[in-house]
Amino acid sequence: MKDKQFWSVAGIIFVLFMIYWFAGHPFFVSERGVMFWSILVVGGVLIYSTRMAKRGEKITLRSIPGLKAVEEAVGRSTEMGKPVLYVPGIMDMDQVETVAGVVVLGHVAKMTARYETSLNVPVSRAIVMKAARESCRESYLLEGRPDLFHDDMVHYLTDDQFAYAAGVNGIMIREEPAACLYMGKFYAESLLLAETGNSIGAIQIAGTASPSQIPFFVTACDYTLIGEEFFAASAYLSQDPELIGGVKGQDYLKILFTSVLLLSVLLFSMNIFEQQRSDEWKDLKQKTNLSAEKSIADFWNNADPISRYRAVNRSVSEPSAEHILNKYKNIAYSDLSKRQKNNIAFTTGTPFWIQLPVDNRMEIVNQTFTDNNQSGYDTDAEFRQLEIVKEGKNKWNQMGEDEREEYQVKFPEMNREDLYAEIGKETIEWEDHEVAWAINQRSIPVIKNILMVQ
C-alpha cells in the first residue's frame, strides 16, 4: 500500500473509531481502556517508523556482537568441517520467542547453505519441527542450494524438558558441533545445554527473552542476545528496511516510556495529583501517621531492651544481651531517628502512610469514604444490592433460553427483579464492583487503574 492510501485508510478507521467511542462505545470493556490506548499508541509508533524506513529514511543499527558472531560461527564450522547445532528452545509456536527463534533459524540456514555446512536442528515440539523445516527449506531454496537441504536436518526429539536436554547433550557429545546456537524460550535446561556445549569447545551464541535464564547463558556462552536484541535479530540479519524501522520504533517507545517513568516519579514526588492534594487525603495521611506514631510509642515504652533492639535493627543476628541492655535501656522514644521509627513500624505492623502500598492506601481511602457515606446511595448495602441486580441482569441477557428456563423453574414465583438478584448473588465477583463503588464515590481508583494497568 502506498503512503497516501495507507494514511487515508488509517485516518478513516480512526475517525470511525472515534465516532464509535463518543457514541458510548458499546461492548467495549471500559476497565481495559488504558491498555487499549497504550496498544494503539505503541502500534502507531511502530507502524510510523516502519513506513518511514520503507520510504528510505536512513537508519543506523548499532552493532550487536552476538549477531555479528553468527556468521563467524558458521564460518568456523565450515573450516573445521563440523556441523552447526541450532536449538530453538523447548516451547511451542504459541510463544513469541520460539517464533523469533525459527525466524533467526531461517537466516542461519541461509548461511549454512552458502557455506555448504551441515545444520542440525533438534526440536522439542512437532509443530516447531514443521515450521523450522519450512523455514530451512525456503532458505536453502533462496540460496540456490536445494540439493543440500534434507528434511532430517530438522528432527524431533521429545516434548519432555529434561529428556530433550539429554538428547541434545548426546548429540553434542557424539557429533561435536563447532557452533551451538540457542535461540528461543528456555527454562532450567539452558545451563545443561550451554555447559555441555562449552565442554566440547564449541563457539556458543544464545538468544532468549527468559530473564531467569539470561545469567546462565551469559556465563556459559561466548555471546548472548539479551531480550530485545534477540527480537531485533531478524531485522539485523536481514537488513530489511521495514524490519529495521520497527527496531527504531522500539527505541522511540523506550524514550517515551522512560520519560513517562521519570515524569510519574516527579509528579508523585510533588504530590501533584488531585487526590493527594485534597483535604480528605491529607487528613487520612495525618491520621494514619498519628496512629502509627502512637502505637510505636506504646511499643517503645513497654518493650524490653532486646525487643527494642530487634524492632529497630531487624537484623538476622544480634550482639550480646549485655551490650543491648546498656545501649537500649535508656533511649527515649523522642530520641529515635526517622529510620528507626520506620523499622519499628514494620515490626509492629502499624506502618506510616509512606510505607503503605498503593492498594492499601486505596483501601483506606475507600473505607473512609464508605464510612462517611458521601455517595449518592443511602447505604453501602443499598449500593451492593443494586450492583447485584445489575450483575444479575447482565447475566440474564447473556443466557440462552435453556439456562433462563432453569432459573425460572428454580425460582418459580419470583418477579424479574428478585430473579436478577438471585442470579447476581451467584455470579457476582466483588472486586470490579468495589472499584465501581469507589469510582462512584470519588475518582481515586481511576488513578489506581492507571497504576495497575489492568
Place this chain on the structure above:
Amino acid sequence: MFMKRQLPIAIAATIGFLTLFGWFVDEPVIKSFVDDDATQWFDILASFAMFLGALNLLKMQAIKIIKQQKGWQYAALAIVGFTFSFTAGFILLGSYNVEISQYDDPAKVATVLASEINLDEKSTENILIAMPEGDTYTIDTPYFTKKGADNVVEQINAAGGTANMRATEWGAHISTRGSLFNWMFRFIFTPLSATMFALLAFFVASASYRAFKIRNFEATLLLISGIIIMLGRVPIGGNISAWFILYIVVLALSAGVNTWFKNRTYTFAAVVGGLLAVTIAGFIMGWPVDQPAIFYLPVLQDWIYNNPNVAGARAIMIGIGLGIFATSIRYILGIEKSYIGE
C-alpha cells in the same frame, strides 16, 4: 503463490487482530473465541502434530541403526523405550482390580485374601467383618494380568465369597498406581528426569567458577556481589561483623593504593591508618555486630538484591516487553514474513 504467501499472512493477520482486540470486547462469541476456542484449536493441532513428531523420531533412530552410525546403540534403546511406552500406554492395560462384595464365611475368604495383601488372616478377617453392608472391598494392588486377577476371583468364589474382576478404565490407567504405565513413569522416567535436573548442581558450580574468575572489572564486580549475596543469605553471614567487612574494605583499598602508587610506605600507611581508624571509630561509637549497617552482610545483600538487581531486571523486562509486542505487531501486520520463508 497465493496459497503459500498471501493466504498464511491473511490468516495470521485476521486471527491476530481478532485475538488482540477481542480482549477489549464484551461480546460472548468473541470472548469465548479468544479465551477458549483459539487456544483449543492450537491444542488440537499440536495433538495431531505429535504423530509427525513420533514418526520422525522413529525414522531418525531407525536410520541410525540401519547405517550403524556412531552411537546407534542409543538409537536402539530409544526405539525400545518408545515401543515400551507405546505398549504400556495403548496396548497393555496392566491394571486389573479384584473387588469382594459378599462372603458367607469371612475366615475362609480371609485365608485367600491374606496371601494376597501381606496381612495376617485375623486382620484380614476383621477388615471384612468391619466392612459396611453393601460395600465392596478392593484389593489394594491391581493385578498386572487379567489372568492373575481372574485366578484370585476364582479362589475367593471357591471360598464362599462373591468377587469380581474390574479392569481400570483406559486413560485412567496412566495415573492408577500399579499399572504398567504408572510403574514406568514412577520408576524409570521420574528418576531419569531427576538425574538430569540434578546435573544442574554441578553445572552451576562449574559455570560460577568461570563467571567468578577475575578477568575484568565486570567479572570482579560480579564476584564481589556474588560473595556478598551468598554469605548474606546464610546464617553465618549474620555472624560476620560489619567491622570485619570494614577491615577487608580497608585492605582492598590499600591494595588499590599499592597498585596506584607502587610505594611501600604509602601502602603501609594506608593499611595501618585504615585499620586503626576503623578500630578507633568502632570503639568510640560502640558499634555492635551489625553497625555500621552498610557494611553488615545481611543488610548489604538485601540492598544489592532489591535495588541494583531489580533496576537491571526491570530494564531488561521493559526491553523484552517492547520486543515481544513489536514482533507480534510485525507478524499481525504482515511486515515480518520470514516464517513463511520470505
